[in-house]
Amino acid sequence: MQSSLDIVSRLLEQTRALGASGGDAVLFETIDLNVSQRMGKPEGLERSENKAVGLRAFVGAQQACVSSTDLSKDALQELAARAVAMAKAAPADADSTLAPASLHPATIPALDLFDENEPDASWLRQQCKIAEDAALSVEGVTNSEGADAGYSQSRISLAIHDGTRIGFARFYQNSHFSLSVSVLAGADTAMERDYDYSSAHHRSDLTPAHRIGISAGERAVGRLNARKVATCNAPIVFDPRVSKQLLGIFAGSISGSAITRGSSFLKDDMGKAIFAPHVTLIDDPHIRRGLGSKPFDGEGVANKKLALVEGGVLKSWLLDMRSANRLKLPPTGHASRGVGAPPSPSTSNLYMQPGIVSPTELMADIKSGFYVTETFGMGVNTTTGDYSQGASGFWIEGGEIAYPVSEITIAGRLRDMFAGLTPANDLEFRYATNAPTVRVDAMTIAGL
Secondary structure, eight states: OOOHHHHHHHHHHHHHHTTOSEEEEEEEEEEEEEEEEETTEEEEEEEEEEEEEEEEEEETTEEEEEEESOOSHHHHHHHHHHHHHHHHHSOOOTTOOOOOGGGSOSSOOOOOOOOOOOOOHHHHHHHHHHHHHHHHTSTTEEEEEEEEEEEEEEEEEEEEEOSSSEEEEEEEEEEEEEEEEEEEESOGGGOEEEEEEEEESSGGGSOOHHHHHHHHHHHHHHTTTOBOOOOEEEEEEEOHHHHHHHHHHHHHHTBHHHHHHTOOTTTTOTTSBOSOTTOOEEEOTTOTTOTTOOSBOTTSOBOOOEEEEETTEEOOOBOOHHHHHHHTSOOOSOEEOOSSSOOEEOOSSEEEOOOSSOHHHHTTTOSEEEEEEEEESSOEETTTTEEEEEEEEEEEETTEEEEEEEEEEEEEEHHHHHHTEEEOSOOOOOSSEEOOOEEEEEEEEEOO
């Protein structure tokens, strides 16, 4: 039986024999198991096992990407032939190149991403029951949208042929556990919903199901009897659920793809202060058990911890080989890869370093402001830097949470928001992108 690395290596050898000047191939092997229930009754049980291979072939400066879920000998031979034929017909792109051997990692870090103890469906079903029962036990919770528990494991294999030999061939494995529950509180037209969830590479790192359920129930009840507020300008405090979204917006704005297209409001700001001096943003692919961790990037480039913003100053773009070549800069190890398209830049474990004050202290001097727990809508434009989102959360009066509010819009300019942002000290690593509670001193709140 061929190993995963044998499959991608042999595919590249076939591609080379058919006229390619080089190429890379990636194989994803996944197992997924998901269980769901609602109001104590099982709703779903799904299990799938999938394999998919992606091949990128170069003929000089021309390239093509093809993919297949059929790994038979004949299918892979046909895939190689198709890739070479498509590359020969594709327009030249001198900036799209393979990573040279000098950029490959000398050693592969041990990141502890794989839990060998695969759960069965009964364990996942039990987690759903515990979480939903706990949520429904919260006084004021009246209904459930259900609980979901899942497990997956993946093996990612990457090989690169530089035109003369297989210069890189590595794989890594990860596992993923998840649990979520969503419930409703109140009745009739006064109902509110909220949720909580947890995800981790290892079962032991998953938040206990009972805690997830209680949190979801309390969040839903806390939103009851929401009020509307008058239009005003006021300080806004972003809950960590929402502040991490600001980091995602920032990451998209410094992606090499956006910078090379000139479609980012930060395209001319390298080396300039875009945040306050107390703000530092880090991307670290080597955090042990980190949800975004990986030992090398999607092009086989060695990756490492990198300060994207240090002391408020923008220090780096997120670069894959193509964007790095276009900008005449070294790649930063941020290429991400699927099977059907060329690599593109993305973050791994992105986080904002915590501040020195607690969330309570952060809003203690706010006479009147808004604590945001949820945003929605498509009102973020990273080309112009305009920000406008529907939001709900809680009104702040006299430095304390006063009452829930909903059906309002918050708006501002991303440049002003970043420059006026202050982080609290409550950073937790719960996601691949993480931020503490943050405060922005002046934004427009559109209400009544």
